[in-house]
Amino acid sequence: MAMRFIKYLAALPFLGILVGVPLLNQVEPLVLGMPLILAWIVLWIILTSVIMTIIYLCDPANQNAPGAEQ
Amino acid sequence: MSAALVIIAVTIVAVLLLGLRARHGKDMNLEQWTVGGRGFGTILVFVLMAGEIYTTFTFLGGSGFAYGHGAPAFYILCYGCLAYALSYWLLPPIWRYAKQHRLIAQPDFFARKYDSPALGVLVAVVGIVALVPYLVLQLKGLGIIVNAAAYGTISPTLAIWIGAVVVTAYVMVSGVHGSAWTAVLKDTMILAVVLFLGIYLPIHYYGGYEAMFTAIQAEKPGFLALPPQGESLAWFDSTVLLTALGFYMWPHTFGSLYTAKEERAFRRNAALLPLYQLILLFVFFVGFAAILKVPGLKGPDIDLSLLRLSLATFDPWFIGVIGAAGVLTALVPGSMILMASATLLANTIYRCSTRR
Numbered sequence: 001m002a003m004r005f006i007k008y009l010a011a012l013p014f015l016g017i018l019v020g021v022p023l024l025n026q027v028e029p030l031v032l033g034m035p036l037i038l039a040w041i042v043l044w045i046i047l048t049s050v051i052m053t054i055i056y057l058c059d060p061a062n063q064n065a066p067g068a069e070q
Numbered sequence: 071m072s073a074a075l076v077i078i079a080v081t082i083v084a085v086l087l088l089g090l091r092a093r094h095g096k097d098m099n100l101e102q103w104t105v106g107g108r109g110f111g112t113i114l115v116f117v118l119m120a121g122e123i124y125t126t127f128t129f130l131g132g133s134g135f136a137y138g139h140g141a142p143a144f145y146i147l148c149y150g151c152l153a154y155a156l157s158y159w160l161l162p163p164i165w166r167y168a169k170q171h172r173l174i175a176q177p178d179f180f181a182r183k184y185d186s187p188a189l190g191v192l193v194a195v196v197g198i199v200a201l202v203p204y205l206v207l208q209l210k211g212l213g214i215i216v217n218a219a220a221y222g223t224i225s226p227t228l229a230i231w232i233g234a235v236v237v238t239a240y241v242m243v244s245g246v247h248g249s250a251w252t253a254v255l256k257d258t259m260i261l262a263v264v265l266f267l268g269i270y271l272p273i274h275y276y277g278g279y280e281a282m283f284t285a286i287q288a289e290k291p292g293f294l295a296l297p298p299q300g301e302s303l304a305w306f307d308s309t310v311l312l313t314a315l316g317f318y319m320w321p322h323t324f325g326s327l328y329t330a331k332e333e334r335a336f337r338r339n340a341a342l343l344p345l346y347q348l349i350l351l352f353v354f355f356v357g358f359a360a361i362l363k364v365p366g367l368k369g370p371d372i373d374l375s376l377l378r379l380s381l382a383t384f385d386p387w388f389i390g391v392i393g394a395a396g397v398l399t400a401l402v403p404g405s406m407i408l409m410a411s412a413t414l415l416a417n418t419i420y421r422c423s424t425r426r
Contacts, residue, residue, distance in 0.1 A: 010155045017148045018311060022303040025141075027287050027294040033279030035287075035294040041144050042351060045344050048151050052158060052341035062334055 006058045009051045016044040075220045077390030078397060082236060085401055088255060089240025089248035096247060103245030104174045104413050105328040112335040114250045118326045118406070119339060120346055121253030123150065124260060125403040126211025129396050130373040132350055136357030138372030140293035142301035143354055148310045151344045153317035158340035160318060162333040169328075175410070176324040177418040187422050194418035197321035198411050204320075205407045209233060211373075212400035218377040219393025221386070233397070237405045241412070246329055249405045256398035261349060263395040268352025271359040271379065279355070286361055322403075322410035 024040045031039035056062055096102050110118070128146075135143035164179065171182050176197060181190025212233045213226025220229075240248040276282035287294055296303055318324055330336065353376075360367075360375035364382060367375055380392050 010158065013152055013155050017152065018307050021144075021148070021296075021306060025296050025303060027283070027292070030280055030283055033283060035141070035283055037141060037295055038144060038351075038354075041147050042348070045147065045151050045347055048155055048344040049341055052155060052337075052344065055158065056337050056341050059337065062337055 003055075003058050003060060006055055010055060012051060013044055013048040016047065017041065020044065072221060072223070072390075073385075073387040074390030074393060075223065077387065078216060078219060078393045081394035081397060082232065082401075085252050085255065085398065086236045086240060089236075089252050089405070090243050092240070092247035092251040093244040098245070100417070101172065101174060102247075104325065104409065104417075106246045106250065108169060108329060109331050110250065110329040110335070111331055112338045114254075115326070115330045115335045116339050116342060117253040117257050118246075118250050118329060119323070120257055120343065121249065122320070122322055122326065122403045122406045124257070124349065124399060126208050126215070126396065126400045128350060128353060129260070129264075129399045130211055130214065130376060132353040133357035133360070133376040134373035136354040137360050137367065137375035139301060140290070141296050142306065143357070145306055145310050145313075147347055147350050147354075149313035149317065150347050152310065152314035154340050154343045156314065157318065157343075158337050161327050161336040164324075165327055165330055165333050165336065173328065174325075175413045175417055176321045177414060179324070181418070190418050191422050194321075194414040197414050198419075201321060201407050201411045201414075205404060205411070208400045208404040208407065212397060212404075214374070215377065215393055215396035215400065218374070218381065219389050219396070221389075233401060233404070237401055237408055241405050241408050245409060246326070246406075249402060249409065250329075252398070252405065253402045256395075256402045259391075259395045259398055263392055264349050264352045264356075267376070267380070267392070268355040271383065272355050274383070275359055275363055282355075282359060286358060289362060320410075321414055322406040325410050325413065326406065 020040060021037060025037050027035040027037070029036060034042065096107070101107055106114075132143065132146055135146065167173070167183065168179060171178075173179055173182065175194075177190035177193040180193045181187050209230045210226075213230045216224050216229035216233075217226045240252070244251075272279055272282045276285060283294060296306055318327070327336065356376050356379065360379040364375060364378045367378065377392075377396075380389060384392070
């Protein structure tokens, strides 16, 4: 049941990149040596992996034994 | 024969042998040839999907785009990431339908789903028209890489001929098995080379990333953010969104999803592939490092920034390793494009026209 809500987390990367990048389009301050806009994009790439992992773990479709899926 | 040339030649022979050997133990039929008998696990699906995305464009174009355009290059990092999030829900139903109806190419899906062979032919024609320049791009990149890494002793034309013959040979013999196994070699090598270059070059020339970006910002203010005009914020958002939505429309990408053994492979990859995108970050670092060290490349020459900076930095044997990795980024996607277009042409267009 948790999946019903958790799947909406996948909308966050779209917001982070399509809305976030225009808001943070600047070079300074450098973050971890990278321009702010680049660091922000890298952050969202990592977060996308984290979010998709959470969704994967919560999705009942992945919990069946291999081959038992429809 | 220079050390670089020996390493490149050995790699090309290794690809050929690996590609031919991939057929071993398979009873070859059309389903085996195009979609590997639908028996690929998460790892092979991963390298296939990653294999067709990390092409010569990534290697030369990614660094060249960062060198010549600056921040707009970041869009290449973004669209894949969004496409992978979508793939979690997009690919499993397509895979299920394809398995159920034993589809082998992209047009089959549309022809069957909409019960219209004509739509299948249209999809195949559009696919082929899109694939031809993409294949040309790979081969042209191959010519540039070999020519540069061989210090001009091999002409681009000769390199392209050799590459095209090798790819055609192993695609004909092994089909998608050849692409998958050579993709394993390619991804290992490109990962090592790009990580090394992206870390070593900025530190070697500038002392670190912070110093490098500070120097670029001082030399070219605003280059590291999206400009107000041209490749602007509106350009960025629309390009990222459009490219993310169209990501799986490439016939060779669409076709490679049929190779999976189970649909969980896609969901796992939806979590893994975004991280893999970070290879591109290191490609960009190389392009940025080149800005102040090999300045003055203009127009199409910006694509040479990685090779020029490498030539100015490393011994011939390491240029050979870089060149070999570059050759692989051309051959592996080239093989998948070749296979997809052959399937489109033979299975959809030719078969459909002879049936009438």
